[in-house]
Amino acid sequence: MRKQSILALAAFIGLAATTMPVGAGLFSATGPVIAILGSELFVGEAEGHLSGAGTLAIRSQKDPLLTCAGDFTSSAKQGGIGQLLCSDGASATFRFERLSVLRGFGAGRFGRGTMSFAYGLSPEEAEPYLKLPQGKRLSSSGSELKLVDL
Numbered sequence: 001m002r003k004q005s006i007l008a009l010a011a012f013i014g015l016a017a018t019t020m021p022v023g024a025g026l027f028s029a030t031g032p033v034i035a036i037l038g039s040e041l042f043v044g045e046a047e048g049h050l051s052g053a054g055t056l057a058i059r060s061q062k063d064p065l066l067t068c069a070g071d072f073t074s075s076a077k078q079g080g081i082g083q084l085l086c087s088d089g090a091s092a093t094f095r096f097e098r099l100s101v102l103r104g105f106g107a108g109r110f111g112r113g114t115m116s117f118a119y120g121l122s123p124e125e126a127e128p129y130l131k132l133p134q135g136k137r138l139s140s141s142g143s144e145l146k147l148v149d150l
Contacts (some may be wrong), residue, residue: 031102032128033058034145035117037092037110039133041147042068046119048102056084061146074098080106084115105129 027050035042035058044058052074060066065087072082076098084092092115095133103120118126123140132138132147139148 003091028054029102031120033117033119033138034121034123034138035115035131036132037090037115038070038113039136041138041145043145044068046072048072049076052080056082058084061144068092072096080104082108086111107131 028047028077030045030047033042033044033046033056035044040071041061042058043061044056046056048054053071053072055069055071057067057069059068068084068090068138070092071084072080072094074080074096079095079097082094082096084094086092090111092108092110094106094108094115094117096117096119097105098104100120103118105118105126106116108115114131116129116131118129121129123138123145126129127138130138136147137141137150139146
């Protein structure tokens with residue numbers, strides 16, 4: 001019986017490892033991020049670990065060479081905090097709340113204004129949590145997300 005349990009656990013771990021995104025650890029998950037920094041749209045991914053720590057990488061939709069990377073920590077009771085550093089030298093600090101283990105939203109201060117973001121949500125689900133520039137809305141065409149005039 002014990003041998004069967006060990007084999008079943010090994011098989012489960014093997015299957016779980018084959019369904020995870022490249023670069024994700026055994027006890028981590030990745031998900032999409034949609035962010036507004038200043039008045040600009042950024043998209044990317046966050047990877048969170050079982051410990052509550054994680055990393056974030058986003059890029060500007062307007063200028064794909066403009067990227068930001070950072071880290072965060074979170075807990076179910078206290079929410080989370082994090083920081084970003086962008087390739088142009090701008091930085092941001094932020095706080096966020098979990099809607100579930102893999103979904104949430106947050107806001108913060110960016111070197112050129114405010115920051116708002118949502119993670120683990122579709123563009124439609126994320127929009128109420130984002131501080132969009134006045135007169136703009138999110139538009140999704142295929143896999144591309146952009147800000148467009150109302």
